[in-house]
Amino acid sequence: MSMKWTSALLLIQLSYYLSSGSCGKVLVWPTEFSHWMNIKTILDELVQRGHEVTVLAYSTSILPDPNNPSPLKFEICPTSLTETEFEDSVTQLVKRWSDIRKDTFWPHFLHVQEMMWTYGDMIRKFCKDVVSNKKLMKKLQESRFDVVLADAISPCGELLAELLKIPFVYSLRFSPGYALEKHGGGFLFPPSYVPVSMSELRDQMTFLERVQNMIYMVYFDLWFQVWDIKNWDQFYSKVLGRPTTLFEIMAKAEIWLIRNYWDFQFPHPLLPNVEFVGGLHCKPAKPLPKEMEEFVQSSGDNGVVVFSLGSMVSNMSEERANVIASALAKIPQKILPLRLYRFIPMNNFAKIPSILGHPKTRAFITHGGANGIYEAIYHGVPMVGVPLFADQPDNIAHMKAKGAAVRLDFDTMSSTDLLNALKTVINDPLYKENAMKLSRIHHDQPVKPLDRAVFWIEFVMRHKGAKHLRVAAHDLTWFQYHSLDVIGFLLACVATVIFIITKCLFCVWKFVRTGKKGKRD
């Protein structure tokens, strides 16, 4: 009885929220690949709730494809780069990042920075094309959008919001060294218990690991720059007609929707305007196509292993392919490889969910992309991780720390290594148990990640912002933020007092001495 009553009350409350926000207009500055797939889940939900969603794509966009049938509106901005050129350069970047995985620390991150800058230069070019397109900007102005939704990893969304004088919300997976989160969002990452992103460390660190983490932090804070900041700052200052910086504009974000949660991420401090909405793209498993279901059923009690190494497969050497094939041939489970048409991991993205949610799935061999790992968490499937680049090694390190995955090195693993890893995650019940624990944590949240993401976007539209969640840290310079001026002032005060006291004592001593001397004379 009381349950029903409470449910009814909650329904009323939720209906109020759902109905009270009259439908709004959302402008989207998208990113490609897995980023787009993830943000698209939010956009589809926004459309479902009656909002008008306009995606600002450049004419060479690959995934935000206006030709695909979709309830989303597209606003296309022409650029000089052709689609093939754009795709080729992105392919090159991804391939290069995957190639440099054997580099040691310093050259590795130098290369990562170089690639981020190349990618950033391309985005800046597109951004310039948009903001200098007077006709387009006039149209956007006239459309009177309520909010801009942007991926923080691709700058420009915040500039558009600033030009259109509307609030904006970020979606973000992570940035190398948490640079954007720190400098743009004001997040805090104490190095003693928060491993720097891409460090592959866990939250419980030994002394030497903490030393390593500190070196990472110093490196990322002082040397590494996600973007070619100087150029971005100049560009933003020029467009806005006043001296400003990229981070200053980023810091105006109303809400940060981080595509992570505490089933995946190690707990760390957060801010009131940060929501962890990892796994918002996950959905309950749908029935498999008949042919596939028959294949899965034919595996009997042994079940199946889902195999998807994303982008790496197409570039794999024959030797590596043989190592994998020979291990897979030796396990009693059937293998469900996901076909790959192009390098883009997202081509198989849509297929993973249903297969991972099948009760006969015993393990998931994965390259460690965040979206795929969230599918495994959602369905409670233990993993064998063979990470290659970007956040993949870090993702697998997290799953390993939480006892839900075994990690292998793609370049050095032998057939036996892979076989043993598979046997371990399938036969040691602890791995399944830990994966199920993560799954239970993921499913047991007061509000589902997707609903939370949409709630806060709608909140920003309803209230024209969410300034009450914004820490005052954003109004301070870096030395004010670290209280260096205050500490300096207080030390100066103490020094002055000590100086005056010493001076006085010295004077008294001198006076006394002179007095004594005088007496003696």
Add this chain to the structure above:
Amino acid sequence: MSMKWTSALLLIQLSYYLSSGSCGKVLVWPTEFSHWMNIKTILDELVQRGHEVTVLAYSTSILPDPNNPSPLKFEICPTSLTETEFEDSVTQLVKRWSDIRKDTFWPHFLHVQEMMWTYGDMIRKFCKDVVSNKKLMKKLQESRFDVVLADAISPCGELLAELLKIPFVYSLRFSPGYALEKHGGGFLFPPSYVPVSMSELRDQMTFLERVQNMIYMVYFDLWFQVWDIKNWDQFYSKVLGRPTTLFEIMAKAEIWLIRNYWDFQFPHPLLPNVEFVGGLHCKPAKPLPKEMEEFVQSSGDNGVVVFSLGSMVSNMSEERANVIASALAKIPQKILPLRLYRFIPMNNFAKIPSILGHPKTRAFITHGGANGIYEAIYHGVPMVGVPLFADQPDNIAHMKAKGAAVRLDFDTMSSTDLLNALKTVINDPLYKENAMKLSRIHHDQPVKPLDRAVFWIEFVMRHKGAKHLRVAAHDLTWFQYHSLDVIGFLLACVATVIFIITKCLFCVWKFVRTGKKGKRD
């Protein structure tokens, strides 16, 4: 259509949460007065959802009164103190705190510390009575509770949880200087933009205010001790039979339910296991009793002003009472004073909500208790704050900073001051607007505060804890936490390298010089 569909889905999800947690057993270590009233709202809701709630009261408890008809179970522990003695000593404490309000910084906080210690000594005595009562402890053991719910401001709940080997959840309004939050909970409060509690500062501080805040922080970190820590540590070590500290046991809390939210508090960093559930006791206004409704209606367009100064009224001098009365006589609004039977502010607590929610209420004259302020926020009523002690000055400073209140000084205000303050909050539309803004923020949350509080208590019962939300900071010593060992080590490394290089250069120089000398010879 899509709205309905979404609502239905959300209902299913919520019903799942509500029904999936089979009913659990909650043990409560309560605190008195407003603290009890607040936690009782949670307990009533837990009972409504089918949980068994047992309150561990000492025989002298004032508000957690087992003689009141209630669906709560009471477990009474006898103590040597009589009820009158207990009440008298608490009355004395509250009176004393209110008396020292005119003290300057240093003596004021010395007195506050002295009072906290006196109160703490009393709590420790009760705690000793409980844990040394073998019969009671055996009964509690056998009852197999799922979770302990305790107010962090009254230690002992965490000790009971440790002895019973069950998880525990804290409810907390605040602690002086955020000592418990910092040392027990691992919260972060950067002094550059988070004003220390009881400092009456706002989040946007001038340079001198930041200096002041830093001095507050240093004072609270190095001098002020909320509790007589040495005695508590000894007591806990003795009871648990191993060297431990109060803060070490407090740090095991699964969830901290902070009785605050960003409509009231200035945004600051938080942790994944912290929920801000301020205002969970607020409910929509019920119709007033007939007599009172007639009185309110007779006010016409001018409306009424609600007047409740909590504990201070009974101790008020005639002169102060006259100042207030003469101001109230001059406004066109009718006055609704809340009668006070005893010093306990909570006697009128239950009456405030309905009156503040009345459409004819124009303003609220308040002493600034957190519960009352939340009622005003909930209903969007501007305030005139006349704070006296504890968090009251800070609370009013927050409301003033958010533009919803005018602050007066109880001891120095004149009749004209009060009159002008009332006129300002009633006639300047900005105050009502700001109060309504806070109200809108308060009402527009994905899940209501009370539901969130209950959700996380149920979560802890369902999963036997919430360790995935606990930062690894708790496993570090203070110097590890601040990375002092790592910084020391790295500086030593740098020094060694510099030393070796200098030494080598010196050797080379010496060698070269000797060579030259040899040649010359």
